[in-house]
Amino acid sequence: MPVPLSYSYRNLLTRRLTTVLTAGGMALVVFVFAATLMLAEGLRQTLVSTGLPTNAVILRKGSGTEVQSGIERSQASTMTTRPEIAVSADGSPMAAREVVVLVGLIKKSTGKVSNATIRGIDVKSVALRPQVKVVRGREPRKGTSEIMVGKNVAKGFAGTDLGDRLRFGKREWEVVGVFDAGNTGFSSEIWTDADQVMRSFGRDAYSVVVAGLRDYGSYAAFQAGVEGDPRLTAETFRETRYYEKQSEMMADFLRILGVSLTVIFSLGAMIGAMITMYSAVANRVPEIGTMRALGFGRGSILLAFLAESVFLGLLGGVMGLAFAALLNFFTFSTINFQTFSELAFRFTLTWDITFLGLGFSVFMGVLGGLPPAVRAARMNIVKALRAA
Amino acid sequence: MFLIRLVVKNAFRHTLRSFLTILGITVALLAFGLLRTVMDAWYIGVNASSATRLVTRNAISMVVPLPLAYRERIRAVQGVTRVSYGNWFGGVYIDEKNFFANFVVDPESYLALYPEILIDPAQKTAFLRDRKSAAVGRKLAERFNWKLGDTVTLKGTIYPGEWEMVIRAVYDGGRPDTDVTTLFFHFDYLDETMKKTTPSRAGHVGFFMIGIDDPDRAGEISRAIDETFKNSQAETLTETEKAFQLGFVSMSEAILLAINLVSYVVILIILAVAANTMAMSVRERTAEFAVFKTLGFKGPTIAAMVVGESMILSLAGTGIGLALTAPLATAFGNTLSQYFPVFAVSRQTIWLGLAAGTFVGLAAAALPAWRVWESPIAESFRRIG
Numbered sequence: 001m002p003v004p005l006s007y008s009y010r011n012l013l014t015r016r017l018t019t020v021l022t023a024g025g026m027a028l029v030v031f032v033f034a035a036t037l038m039l040a041e042g043l044r045q046t047l048v049s050t051g052l053p054t055n056a057v058i059l060r061k062g063s064g065t066e067v068q069s070g071i072e073r074s075q076a077s078t079m080t081t082r083p084e085i086a087v088s089a090d091g092s093p094m095a096a097r098e099v100v101v102l103v104g105l106i107k108k109s110t111g112k113v114s115n116a117t118i119r120g121i122d123v124k125s126v127a128l129r130p131q132v133k134v135v136r137g138r139e140p141r142k143g144t145s146e147i148m149v150g151k152n153v154a155k156g157f158a159g160t161d162l163g164d165r166l167r168f169g170k171r172e173w174e175v176v177g178v179f180d181a182g183n184t185g186f187s188s189e190i191w192t193d194a195d196q197v198m199r200s201f202g203r204d205a206y207s208v209v210v211a212g213l214r215d216y217g218s219y220a221a222f223q224a225g226v227e228g229d230p231r232l233t234a235e236t237f238r239e240t241r242y243y244e245k246q247s248e249m250m251a252d253f254l255r256i257l258g259v260s261l262t263v264i265f266s267l268g269a270m271i272g273a274m275i276t277m278y279s280a281v282a283n284r285v286p287e288i289g290t291m292r293a294l295g296f297g298r299g300s301i302l303l304a305f306l307a308e309s310v311f312l313g314l315l316g317g318v319m320g321l322a323f324a325a326l327l328n329f330f331t332f333s334t335i336n337f338q339t340f341s342e343l344a345f346r347f348t349l350t351w352d353i354t355f356l357g358l359g360f361s362v363f364m365g366v367l368g369g370l371p372p373a374v375r376a377a378r379m380n381i382v383k384a385l386r387a388a
Numbered sequence: 389m390f391l392i393r394l395v396v397k398n399a400f401r402h403t404l405r406s407f408l409t410i411l412g413i414t415v416a417l418l419a420f421g422l423l424r425t426v427m428d429a430w431y432i433g434v435n436a437s438s439a440t441r442l443v444t445r446n447a448i449s450m451v452v453p454l455p456l457a458y459r460e461r462i463r464a465v466q467g468v469t470r471v472s473y474g475n476w477f478g479g480v481y482i483d484e485k486n487f488f489a490n491f492v493v494d495p496e497s498y499l500a501l502y503p504e505i506l507i508d509p510a511q512k513t514a515f516l517r518d519r520k521s522a523a524v525g526r527k528l529a530e531r532f533n534w535k536l537g538d539t540v541t542l543k544g545t546i547y548p549g550e551w552e553m554v555i556r557a558v559y560d561g562g563r564p565d566t567d568v569t570t571l572f573f574h575f576d577y578l579d580e581t582m583k584k585t586t587p588s589r590a591g592h593v594g595f596f597m598i599g600i601d602d603p604d605r606a607g608e609i610s611r612a613i614d615e616t617f618k619n620s621q622a623e624t625l626t627e628t629e630k631a632f633q634l635g636f637v638s639m640s641e642a643i644l645l646a647i648n649l650v651s652y653v654v655i656l657i658i659l660a661v662a663a664n665t666m667a668m669s670v671r672e673r674t675a676e677f678a679v680f681k682t683l684g685f686k687g688p689t690i691a692a693m694v695v696g697e698s699m700i701l702s703l704a705g706t707g708i709g710l711a712l713t714a715p716l717a718t719a720f721g722n723t724l725s726q727y728f729p730v731f732a733v734s735r736q737t738i739w740l741g742l743a744a745g746t747f748v749g750l751a752a753a754a755l756p757a758w759r760v761w762e763s764p765i766a767e768s769f770r771r772i773g
Contacts, residue, residue, distance in 0.1 A: 025660035068546045102449040112638040264419040271412035272661035334642040
């Protein structure tokens with residue numbers, strides 16, 4: 001015969017301060033656990049959604065990132081003539097030769113310099129990224145020192161609002177537009193004409209060639225064609241895969257940090273649960289004896305105390321996740337170690353993280369509550385009754 | 389004296405509970421100590437920098453190079469004693485997972501600027517003489533089991549190709565915070581190859597390291613250097629080595645801030661645990677404290693006893709935790725040496741830990757102590773814990 005569940009949670013209600021303190025400790029652990037996973041997930045989602053599966057990215061072989069890559073003009077022209085590339089309405093290939101450089105700009109939040117990405121764009125660049133929408137002002141004209149900035153740049157860096165003038169690469173650039181690329185890496189970039197960037201930075205080579213393919217399936221042929229061409233020293237990636245790779249190092253770092261912190265912190269919280277449950281058992285020795293005398297078995301007693309501890313854990317889990325959910329409204333902006341440029345991303349709560357957090361809080365409850373529950377279950381009836 | 393004995397006895401009245409509380413505090417202090425040390429490790433480049441060194445780089449950003457020809461003009465600036473130069477090479481050894489820092493430098497002037505890089509004279513001569521050779525830090529050599537004379541191939545990410553070099557020197561750190569996980573090789577080796585393959589990129593460096601005679605004039609000399617190149621093809625930004633390193637750190641400020649916050653969260657977690665222990669312990673003894681009051685003990689004395697118990701538990705945990713922090717950090721540092729070249733517990737961490745432990749002890753006892761102080765005798769007798 002099982003002990004009614006109400007016995008377990010009502011016991012928690014009677015000792016409020018203890019319950020709140022114990023659950024509070026576990027809530028903090030779940031909060032840290034969820035927050036770091038949310039950060040890693042936000043980073044991954046931002047970078048994964050930056051690319052389109054039908055776009056291909058060509059970099060110099062072995063360079064890994066756009067900033068480190070370099071593609072000579074002649075090579076870039078060869079690449080854009082591949083037959084797998086879609087053709088636009090005017091008959092030209094849907095491909096863009098772009099140059100990517102980093103410039104130091106001042107962050108509003110800290111007043112210190114951080115690296116912003118400047119993307120020198122080609123005629124087709126905007127068409128290749130349907131996520132990019134100009135929300136204020138207009139696109140920069142070709143052949144001018146006009147720039148448009150992503151919404152996270154406008155928000156995060158000083159002097160980058162519409163109409164402002166920025167100085168880098170020996171000249172002044174006028175901000176003529178702000179674009180929103182949704183939750184993608186482009187929102188943390190500054191776009192302007194590629195030729196102007198190359199001229200003012202004294203660069204002779206593009207960084208990357210982006211090609212819009214005819215369809216998803218033609219990537220294999222495109223890759224084989226480009227990488228097999230003896231005139232080129234290049235490698236290709238699907239755009240989605242390329243951006244996902246950029247998130248790997250940082251996401252791993254966040255995940256390892258988060259998990260190892262949580263493991264250590266949860267030890268503290270489990271000890272808290274154990275202390276609470278041991279004292280719950282110690283205070284109720286005669287009560288436990290009475291229940292045993294009434295006919296509740298050892299298993300039922302064990303389950304009743306375990307349930308109490310699990311409730312405690314769940315309470316902590318729900319509290320922790322509720323706080324973590326509030327983080328959904330915050331944006332986190334930092335240097336991506338891999339690209340060495342500033343990237344803004346949001347804390348993102350997913351169902352997976354919610355379940356993991358709840359599961360983890362139950363796990364803490366079980367582990368913390370098991371030894372005391374075993375002690376309660378193993379009590380000798382006569383001795384327990386005598387303790388009254 | 390009698391009171392102290394009473395406090396000690398009461399603190400360990402529930403052996404299991406006291407033991408668990410101490411264990412909890414120990415774990416929390418360990419976590420706190422490690423997190424602080426991780427943050428310190430981040431700042432290691434800043435602490436290791438010298439006040440007599442300046443760094444000049446392209447004003448646009450770190451990734452844009454400067455012409456090597458600037459060297460002579462920098463040398464001509466008053467107050468400059470020595471100029472060296474180099475670049476981040478960013479080579480990959482076999483696989484990206486084997487990450488370590490690798491630079492091309494002008495070895496002779498670079499080693500002269502960095503007296504804390506200690507190399508055996510014979511090895512130094514061998515390294516300087518062989519253009520296709522490298523000097524590696526002791527820890528790095530141990531990590532990959534490299535020995536003098538071994539050939540290492542780096543795959544270039546910024547400079548395409550396979551770069552072969554022979555290890556001619558293994559250096560040690562002259563100071564505890566010297567980074568001994570870096571590989572240096574000859575700028576000339578890189579530049580001569582670039583001249584053949586992509587001449588447009590030859591003759592460019594990533595940064596100039598500059599030695600100055602008077603640290604007090606650092607600002608003045610920096611301005612003089614930047615002034616020299618104003619309105620030229622590549623404008624420069626010169627700052628002290630410390631400011632330069634700090635610039636790197638501040639870019640990942642958001643992460644540091646998060647780690648900082650989290651290190652205090654663990655203190656809060658353990659505060660909840662300790663406060664719970666004290667609350668329970670006082671609640672169970674409500675009647676007992678009433679007896680004390682009947683015997684003539686005043687409220688403040690009894691409250692002080694409660695605080696004393698809490699402090700004993702908290703400081704015991706803190707003491708054990710702090711004592712274990714250093715050995716744990718050593719073990720931790722050895723496994724993570726590729727991320728954190730130097731991983732040592734600072735004195736400040738120990739003091740902060742001690743302060744946190746004291747805070748936990750006091751804060752955990754605050755509410756229960758106040759309750760015993762305040763509660764009237766008759767009421768206390770009436771209550772059943």
